[in-house]
Amino acid sequence: AQSVAQPEDQVNVAEGNPLTVKCTYSVSGNPYLFWYVQYPNRGLQFLLKYITGDNLVKGSYGFEAEFNKSQTSFHLKKPSALVSDSALYFCAVRDLNNFNKFYFGSGTKLNVKP
Amino acid sequence: DGGITQSPKYLFRKEGQNVTLSCEQNLNHDAMYWYRQDPGQGLRLIYYSQIVNDFQKGDIAEGYSVSREKKESFPLTVTSAQKNPTAFYLCASMPGPGGELFFGEGSRLTVL
Numbered sequence: 001a002q003s004v005a006q007p008e009d010q011v012n013v014a015e016g017n018p019l020t021v022k023c024t025y026s027v028s029g030n031p032y033l034f035w036y037v038q039y040p041n042r043g044l045q046f047l048l049k050y051i052t053g054d055n056l057v058k059g060s061y062g063f064e065a066e067f068n069k070s071q072t073s074f075h076l077k078k079p080s081a082l083v084s085d086s087a088l089y090f091c092a093v094r095d096l097n098n099f100n101k102f103y104f105g106s107g108t109k110l111n112v113k114p
Numbered sequence: 115d116g117g118i119t120q121s122p123k124y125l126f127r128k129e130g131q132n133v134t135l136s137c138e139q140n141l142n143h144d145a146m147y148w149y150r151q152d153p154g155q156g157l158r159l160i161y162y163s164q165i166v167n168d169f170q171k172g173d174i175a176e177g178y179s180v181s182r183e184k185k186e187s188f189p190l191t192v193t194s195a196q197k198n199p200t201a202f203y204l205c206a207s208m209p210g211p212g213g214e215l216f217f218g219e220g221s222r223l224t225v226l
Contacts, residue, residue: 032212036215041222046215106154106156
């Protein structure tokens, strides 16, 4: 079965410090991985994706993610957090047998404190 | 501006009533999706459609119905058979294989 896991329900970080939101995946094959952000009562916004190529993927708003095949991880990172980064973050993996299906993690709430 | 429009933003329904959520996109995407979001559970796929006049059940289709008569439109009906319909509903579209999902702003349904 294909799935993603976000082991932390919540991450707290001070403004200006680096942040990491963790994601691990389980797929049989080469994964297509995605990160999305959601602000309260809003839809999800795409941040970045990994399909192939460089293991370090750069995305929107200064976010980046590192694909690690040996650890089956795709952690989201940002060198310096902003208060406005406070939101709910979702990791997702595409079903390799059906490109129309995505498996989403349960989400991680990021709190950035001034 | 191109995007996905969902309406209404908030909807209240009495038990036993059907309700239809609208989803319109002007991105010229072929594939469209409906997801349900509950706190702490991530997103679950209800239905999806790859082309006009064709759609498939997702993981939690029971109690829901859809239609795809136009490329731009993919309405979702929450029927009285859905046992726990209170949730946040998200419509999405995708430009093609390998692409990412584009989401609307969501519709929050509350059953009174």
